[in-house]
Amino acid sequence: MKKELTAITIATLLSSILIPTIATIKGIERLDGEVMRLPYDYSSLAQFSNLCIIAIITGLILYCLNYLLYFKPLKKFYVVGIYIFTWFLSLIEFFCLTKFELSISKPMISIMGDTNNMSEVRSFFELYFDWTTVVLILAMVLLAWAIWHFAEKICDFIIEYKKSFIAIFILLIIFAVTGHKIGGNSANAPIMKTIYSLNHGAKVKRYIAKLAANNTNKVEIISDKSDTPCFIFVIGEAESRLVMGLYNKKYDSTPLCQKLVDSGNMFAFTNTISMKSVTALCIPPLLSFMENTNTTPDLTKFDSILDVFAKANYQTFWISNHEKITKDMSYATVLMMKSDYNAHVAKVEGCSEYVPWLCQKDEAVLKPLDEFIQNKVPQKEKNFFVIHIMGSHARYVDRYPESFNHFKSSDIKENGFNDSQKDVYAKYLNSVYYTDYVLNEIISRFKEQNAVLVYVPDHGEELWQGGFVGHGPTNVSKYMVEIPMLIWLSDKYKENNPSIVENIKSSLDKPFMTDNLVHVILDLAKIQTKQYDATKSVINPAFVARDRIVTNGLKYEELRK
Numbered sequence: 001m002k003k004e005l006t007a008i009t010i011a012t013l014l015s016s017i018l019i020p021t022i023a024t025i026k027g028i029e030r031l032d033g034e035v036m037r038l039p040y041d042y043s044s045l046a047q048f049s050n051l052c053i054i055a056i057i058t059g060l061i062l063y064c065l066n067y068l069l070y071f072k073p074l075k076k077f078y079v080v081g082i083y084i085f086t087w088f089l090s091l092i093e094f095f096c097l098t099k100f101e102l103s104i105s106k107p108m109i110s111i112m113g114d115t116n117n118m119s120e121v122r123s124f125f126e127l128y129f130d131w132t133t134v135v136l137i138l139a140m141v142l143l144a145w146a147i148w149h150f151a152e153k154i155c156d157f158i159i160e161y162k163k164s165f166i167a168i169f170i171l172l173i174i175f176a177v178t179g180h181k182i183g184g185n186s187a188n189a190p191i192m193k194t195i196y197s198l199n200h201g202a203k204v205k206r207y208i209a210k211l212a213a214n215n216t217n218k219v220e221i222i223s224d225k226s227d228t229p230c231f232i233f234v235i236g237e238a239e240s241r242l243v244m245g246l247y248n249k250k251y252d253s254t255p256l257c258q259k260l261v262d263s264g265n266m267f268a269f270t271n272t273i274s275m276k277s278v279t280a281l282c283i284p285p286l287l288s289f290m291e292n293t294n295t296t297p298d299l300t301k302f303d304s305i306l307d308v309f310a311k312a313n314y315q316t317f318w319i320s321n322h323e324k325i326t327k328d329m330s331y332a333t334v335l336m337m338k339s340d341y342n343a344h345v346a347k348v349e350g351c352s353e354y355v356p357w358l359c360q361k362d363e364a365v366l367k368p369l370d371e372f373i374q375n376k377v378p379q380k381e382k383n384f385f386v387i388h389i390m391g392s393h394a395r396y397v398d399r400y401p402e403s404f405n406h407f408k409s410s411d412i413k414e415n416g417f418n419d420s421q422k423d424v425y426a427k428y429l430n431s432v433y434y435t436d437y438v439l440n441e442i443i444s445r446f447k448e449q450n451a452v453l454v455y456v457p458d459h460g461e462e463l464w465q466g467g468f469v470g471h472g473p474t475n476v477s478k479y480m481v482e483i484p485m486l487i488w489l490s491d492k493y494k495e496n497n498p499s500i501v502e503n504i505k506s507s508l509d510k511p512f513m514t515d516n517l518v519h520v521i522l523d524l525a526k527i528q529t530k531q532y533d534a535t536k537s538v539i540n541p542a543f544v545a546r547d548r549i550v551t552n553g554l555k556y557e558e559l560r561k
């Protein structure tokens with residue numbers, strides 16, 4: 001018992017500490033100033049202490065589970081099995097971290113669990129399997145063997161110096177408690193992470209299924225004058241209008257959209273903000289009549305944009321380069337599955353935006369779009385598209401192909417920026433420059449039609465203007481919510497709807513928040529439903545400006561100061 005208990009606890013402890021340490025070293029190595037989540041913060045003794053405590057307790061629990069087994073040979077089998085399995089997972093994680101910069105986590109499990117993409121995973125494993133890996137496996141096997149072999153002696157040693165070990169353990173608890181790091185979400189042992197991730201994946205799938213089951217089309221149409229055959233709604237990611245040439249002449253990052261503005265087909269709203277600064281909270285209000293709130297409302301109470309168009313006899317399409325099976329994206333996924341035709345172009349169903357080799361560039365949406373236009377659009381008079389792109393989501397360098405490496409760090413004119421910041425800023429600009437191209441490509445497919453395209457990103461992004469890079473839920477800044485809002489109208493639409501064009505022109509500078517975008521979309525489509533409210537549509541003459549509360553009662557006007 002002594003031997004096995006010691007061996008399992010040490011294995012759990014080592015695998016919990018070794019892996020985050022390597023990840024952190026790897027992380028520091030590629031920490032290029034851009035958003036990077038370090039799995040282990042070296043500056044925090046409290047976090048380290050907590051990690052050790054949790055690992056030791058996990059090891060003890062894993063061992064003690066054998067008492068639940070009454071059959072003796074099964075006990076032995078379990079104990080040896082759990083020991084080998086701990087090291088096996090450690091090895092997998094080590095390999096994934098060093099080769100793919102990805103630890104055992106929700107995305108990793110979702111990649112592994114996604115059988116459609118197993119061939120891709122396999123080919124990467126084959127590609128990266130080299131002599132270093134062989135040496136690594138041997139070293140780990142040797143370490144595992146040595147710990148098992150000397151476990152009894154190690155245990156005797158611990159017992160001999162038990163006072164010192166107890167003192168260390170108490171110190172760890174003190175560090176953890178005083179640093180407020182005890183407990184929490186710190187299941188760092190690979191085996192716990194695997195269980196956690198598998199469980200999380202299953203939970204998300206159940207959540208999506210439940211949401212879908214209750215999501216029936218309850219839209220009540222009041223008036224329907226819709227006669228626009230092609231309506232396209234493009235949702236971007238983390239795009240700040242401050243770096244767009246359309247809004248700020250400093251960098252010519254949106255030349256194609258600028259041309260559309262110059263020709264009088266595109267309109268750029270100058271005073272629009274997103275309601276929050278994280279994707280998860282922005283997506284449901286963007287896609288439905290739900291308004292910005294700090295509580296979690298019942299999503300089924302609000303009609304979705306998809307249901308409105310479906311009720312108005314539109315054929316509905318959904319193309320997404322985002323993840324599908326995550327809690328953040330669950331509402332979008334439910335609507336996507338409800339659409340008449342959908343295409344999920346991302347390589348895996350789970351979250352993969354931080355895994356460079358799994359990222360699809362946004363132009364991947366054009367292929368299914370072309371197929372739909374050719375094969376499905378002629379089936380019906382009116383067609384509604386939602387296209388959800390990755391836009392400027394971190395890491396920015398993973399968002400655009402090599403050929404869009406247009407801005408270099410030497411082009412960056414920001415005061416007080418160091419070289420690394422200039423480099424990241426240039427990459428961000430390139431992602432904006434590429435989104436400009438993708439938008440123009442989508443628009444070019446509808447130019448000759450009677451068509452409308454509405455574009456907004458979910459939220460903005462800060463690039464050190466306030467000292468921070470990225471976006472987050474708690475540290476919201478004006479840079480994270482000041483977003484572009486673009487409406488493109490084809491010549492035919494403009495001809496047919498001169499009064500709407502005039503309304504748009506006179507509302508470009510009005511204060512607007514995108515949780516009410518659905519009302520604007522309905523105005524453009526000339527549909528009114530029970531939940532529609534003209535006073536909430538910025539392009540409607542009846543529009544009433546209201547306070548824009550971004551987070552916890554904080555007004556945008558205060559944020560802007």
Ligand SMILES: [Zn+2]
Nearest residue numbers: 238278279458
């Ligand atoms: Zn986002």
